[in-house]
Amino acid sequence: MIDKRVVIIGAGASGYFTAIRLKELNPSVDVLILEKTGKTLSKLRISGGGRCNVTHDCKGVSALLQHYPRGKTFLKKIFHDWSVQDTIDWFEINGVPLKTEADGRMFPQSDSSETVAQMLEWKAKKLGIGLRSNASVVTIVPMPKEGAYRWQLNFNTGGSEMATDVVLAMGGFSKESQYNMISTLGVDIVPPVPSLFTFNIPDATLHVLHGLSVQDAKVKLTGYPEAYHGPLLVTHWGLSGPAVLKTSAWAARWMNEKAYCTTALVSWLNLSEDEMRELLRTTLEANPKKRIDNVSIDGIPRRLWEYILKRAETPITKMAADLSKFEFNKLIENLCRMPFDTDGRTMFKEEFVTAGGIDLSQVNPKSMEIKGLTGLYATGEVLDVDGVTGGFNFQAAWSTAATAAKALAS
Template identity: 40%
Template sequence: MKKKFIVIGGGAAGFFAAINAAELNPEIEVLILEGSNKVLQKVKVSGGGRCNITHACFTPNELIEFYPRGKKELRGPFHQFMTGDTMEWFENRGVPLKIEDDNRVFPESNSSQTIIDCFLDSAKNAGVKVQTSTRVEAVEKNEEKFVIKTASEDFIADYLLIATGSNAKVWSMLEGFGHTIVEPVPSLFTFNIYDNRIKDIPGISVPKATVKVIGSKLGAKGPLLITHWGLSGPGILKLSAWGAVELYQKGYSFEIEVNWLSTNPETVLNILKSVKKEQAKKQVIVRSAFAEIPKRLWEQLVVASQISSDTQWAQLSNKELENLANQLAKCTFKVSGKSTFKDEFVTAGGINLKEIDFKRFESKLHKNLFFAGEILNIDAVTGGFNFQNAWTGGWIAANAVSTL
């Protein structure tokens, strides 16, 4: 009789594990159980509907730096299955890929449907069965086998992989199995800020800003985007990921300091003093003194420095110069809440990583129980890194199952 491998969760990690297990060992019967009536829905909306499948970073020691949680644990797994392996996997299945300027990797089609079709075709060709609208109510252990109870029927598995992402009900089930769950909190989010300096200039961005949480060690550098609700962009998202737990504990109410130029405040002040001499007769508000600062943002920062619109550079007092330098390099904002970043629903939290054997992505508490994806307390910044964690975990778990 064939051994049965059941995957709970019809998302990226679940499909990847199921397909690879079936291809590596055709003697295993593979079944995916999905609670909703559709599979791969997060893949569909990811990357703005284009599916950012991974990131063109090909060194494990560099790649792990993008994971606020899971950095240490993923070092070994990334030596087994990396970003280059992911790209080869898809291209071997007829999905041409492209690397964009920011090193994010997308299908050339610019459509997540290409990835979904690849999974569905590969699953069908490998003999993987997919059963939707089958919500798991409970999981029990019967000697060496797992009993998966649903509203319609029970399933028996020799090997079980759970890849349900951030699912409170499944986490609760796993606590019954003795696993410890790290409380989930949002990871990728933007900052809600109500401030006259940015209220009327949504869409404005700066290429290389530094953001710090005042009274904390948290900080990040990267492009910043002004939105209708506050601040976003890679710099903010990076900060939200690394500060996920601490910012949650603050109730998303805190102050940040923005250095729009990522330049030492004293250096900024000295540059302003030089501009004062060079453009003495010109009005301060007319033209930004820094190429990195868009004109509309410059105007708002000049006004916030209490410099009138008709003031010429030569007329600036030392106090006004200091005010302007502070607005550019030590600009403080009050954050009052957060907003979800597009459709990137990423959380910090999940199964305690100390309870996982990362050579196999297997539970240390229960033999033949595997996990992959965001059900574990692993998350990353935006850019394809969360998917890479899913591919790596799914691949390693599939290899472990296929050799049992």
């Protein structure tokens, strides 16, 4: 009888965490990580703008689940088993205390992703976890039942490794064909599409406002049922900020089907039409003798107000009190539903993920084992799980890894 030999494919966040938790729970298991590149934890190192948004300060599992466009039901038990608090405590115990920002994002107190990466690498070394770099697995072959090992992993260079158990921790891929190594085992793959992107809007008059932001805008895509709100930022190429990123995550597949050519309706203050009418009416009444372009509305920066007036074709030399009903209504329309045609997407520099991957109906959420393929597990972004921006993707990586490690340790 041979000892348990767990081989993890991928030296990213979920691969490292599976390995470390497994060795913490059962030091006698032989653990090896295989990485196709010459570097480890590459994505983690550049994550969160180099600061690594490790998790999100979210009280309770139900609240946490609301941030996952894909995987919400699947993650429920997994988050009960390894929660945000478990992540916070584990990093603290291991010398990387986290801090919470005003919007709930949690970063290492050092503000450096390098602290997180170095801690994980140091821990892995200390626990005796093997690492083989430049080892790109190209095929996973099931071994005959009577043999000592269940799996053989073959490299592009010709060599191979044997394993009793394999963990797929390879992250997300942009093309469906990149999942062939998994699908040839009979595992269904949900076709990948990008998530967490900004909107390209071919409107030079908008681009000149780059850098301008509003605190709470609402974005609604015409034809898509839901709308999302949050801070909104104008960029050199279109619109960005949490309101847009949230929309891009929830509508990732829908926008992909439309080749990213849609119309985004922006409500600049995320107010209902009645509330906006009331705010504009009282503002104009308070400033009857002011030229309309000199009127200031709470929450609307001056440059944006000028842009809105232009889009609404408001005669800017008019006094506030002289605005016609038609002109008032046109302003309301542009404050509540300003249309922007999108003609593409740009990846958000701070964080992007793949929507799609291993079909969750084929994975046991109690162990992360693929149903019907004993000894084959999957963790992290390779699964059809993704969250909105803010630390939710790493939390899913930590929690799925912890669940797999617990099952493998027993």
